[in-house]
Amino acid sequence: MTRIDDLPIRDELRGKSPYGAPQLDVPVRLNTNENPYPLPEPLVARIAERVAEAARHLNRYPDRDAVELRTELAAYLTRTAGHEVTKANVWAANGSNEVLQQLLQTFGGPGRTALGFEPSYSMHALISRGTGTGWLSGPRRDDFTIDVDAAVAAIAEHRPDVLFICTPNNPTGTAVDPATVLRLYDAAQAAKPSLVVLDEAYGEFSHHPSPLPLIEGRPNLVVSRTMSKAFGAAGLRLGYLAADPAVVDAVQLVRLPYHLSAVTQATALAALEHTDTLLGYVEQLKAERDRIVTELRAMGCEVTDSDANFVQFGRFPDSHAAWQAILDHGVLVRDNGVPGWLRVTAGTPQENDAFLDAVRAIRKENN
Numbered sequence: 018m019t020r021i022d023d024l025p026i027r028d029e030l031r032g033k034s035p036y037g038a039p040q041l042d043v044p045v046r047l048n049t050n051e052n053p054y055p056l057p058e059p060l061v062a063r064i065a066e067r068v069a070e071a072a073r074h075l076n077r078y079p080d081r082d083a084v085e086l087r088t089e090l091a092a093y094l095t096r097t098a099g100h101e102v103t104k105a106n107v108w109a110a111n112g113s114n115e116v117l118q119q120l121l122q123t124f125g126g127p128g129r130t131a132l133g134f135e136p137s138y139s140m141h142a143l144i145s146r147g148t149g150t151g152w153l154s155g156p157r158r159d160d161f162t163i164d165v166d167a168a169v170a171a172i173a174e175h176r177p178d179v180l181f182i183c184t185p186n187n188p189t190g191t192a193v194d195p196a197t198v199l200r201l202y203d204a205a206q207a208a209k210p211s212l213v214v215l216d217e218a219y220g221e222f223s224h225h226p227s228p229l230p231l232i233e234g235r236p237n238l239v240v241s242r243t244m245s246k247a248f249g250a251a252g253l254r255l256g257y258l259a260a261d262p263a264v265v266d267a268v269q270l271v272r273l274p275y276h277l278s279a280v281t282q283a284t285a286l287a288a289l290e291h292t293d294t295l296l297g298y299v300e301q302l303k304a305e306r307d308r309i310v311t312e313l314r315a316m317g318c319e320v321t322d323s324d325a326n327f328v329q330f331g332r333f334p335d336s337h338a339a340w341q342a343i344l345d346h347g348v349l350v351r352d353n354g355v356p357g358w359l360r361v362t363a364g365t366p367q368e369n370d371a372f373l374d375a376v377r378a379i380r381k382e383n384n
């Protein structure tokens with residue numbers, strides 16, 4: 018049998034495994050930061066309508082520049098993120114992973130480097146590798162906040178071409194305050210002109226306002242967003258960025274022509290028509306997230322403050338054994354490989370109860 022490594026693949030891919038959380042068939046799945054609420058029926062009907070209309074034109078390529086969608090995304094950001102942007106500031110792609118990939122293809126690449134503060138979203142390192150960009154791991158404090166002085170020193174030492182700031186950070190839930198973003202941005206620009214990417218995939222779940230207004234007057238600052246979490250549309254694959262219009266022009270140099278299908282554009286537009294209902298679910302999830310934090314702490318668990326739709330909890334002498342024990346109670350959480358810690362996504366109140374009961378049970382079993 019031919020194995021991957023028998024093929025003439027790039028050296029840096031040899032022996033590597035693909036990204037992916039286990040997709041196990043268990044009653045309660047709280048492991049991939051999905052939104053637990055299916056799209057409401059009126060929205061499902063509207064998607065069917067808009068997709069039917071798009072289907073009448075599928076003999077043609079889609080709108081290559083996704084103008085209507087970018088206009089509506091800009092209106093959504095203007096309304097919810099405290100800063101006026103237009104379609105010239107916004108670019109969309111198949112999930113924010115593709116947005117990040119396009120950014121790295123444009124601003125990273127062979128001979129260039131990207132730096133992130135770990136533990137963080139592991140795809141930052143993997144997309145860097147996939148685009149031939151060298152990866153550099155910057156520090157976090159023991160409480161998972163960014164130590165600004167240490168971070169500034171790492172930036173000065175490595176002079177990265179791309180700097181990732183994940184806020185709220187996956188898997189820890191930690192938000193980065195605007196003053197810290199600005200110090201890191203300034204440090205990055207002082208080292209060399211470089212792109213600073215604020216990965217705000219979980220922005221809507223934060224207790225704090227979006228850092229989006231910071232893009233004003235900072236052409237090298239990009240905010241990356243997604244409809245996978247707050248819009249409950251992980252299956253849609255729609256991510257977007259907001260930045261100076263020059264950044265939007267620059268990513269056109271690497272995007273594939275017609276990368277965003279007409280069906281995707283129609284579905285995303287339908288979802289945006291139902292923003293208020295979907296943001297209502299976000300409010301419920303934020304309350305459930307806060308309840309998980311409170312109840313885990315009441316049980317005596319250590320819990321990292323969370324601004325996302327998930328909670329990092331511990332600490333376990335053997336986090337993989339704890340992951341398995343929770344799974345044995347029918348609840349799938351995530352072992353992100355952060356020693357001592359696990360991550361649970363906020364689900365429905367019933368799912369969260371099942372999770373909390375499972376943790377209570379394993380703590381009893383171990384005492």
Ligand code: PMP
Nearest residue numbers: 112113114138187218243245256
């Ligand atoms: N950024 C972060 C921090 C994430 O956690 C995720 C999804 N897990 C993404 C980006 C990518 O999401 P998507 O491609 O679904 O937009």
